[in-house]
Amino acid sequence: MPLITAPNLARPDDFYEALIDMHRDLDDAQSQAANARLILLLANHIGDHETLLSALQLAREAETAAA
Known part of the structure; x- marks a missing residue:
């Protein structure tokens, strides 16, 4: 399952709120514990290992590029 990186939320403002x-x-x-639980819940929902690895890599690359 390829990682979707284009905007894909039906109601992004509502989700952000x-x-x-x-x-x-x-x-x-x-707050950090809630974030960790949310990440694990969403990772479990996605389930696909390669997709999750891609997400981890993109998240880290974005963070290191910002530094």
């Missing part, structure tokens, strides 16, 4: 709301009233440690 829900993501921000998920973090509301959490301290830094709770």
Whole structure:
């Protein structure tokens, strides 16, 4: 399953608002733990190892390019 990198959210603004709301009233440690759980839930939903590896690589490349 190839990784979709083009915009693909039906309601991106609503999702972003829900993501921000998920973090509301959490301290830094709770927020990081919630992010980790979200990543694992979505990774489990995707399921395809190669797709997940591609996502990890792209995320890291974007972060190191920004530094």
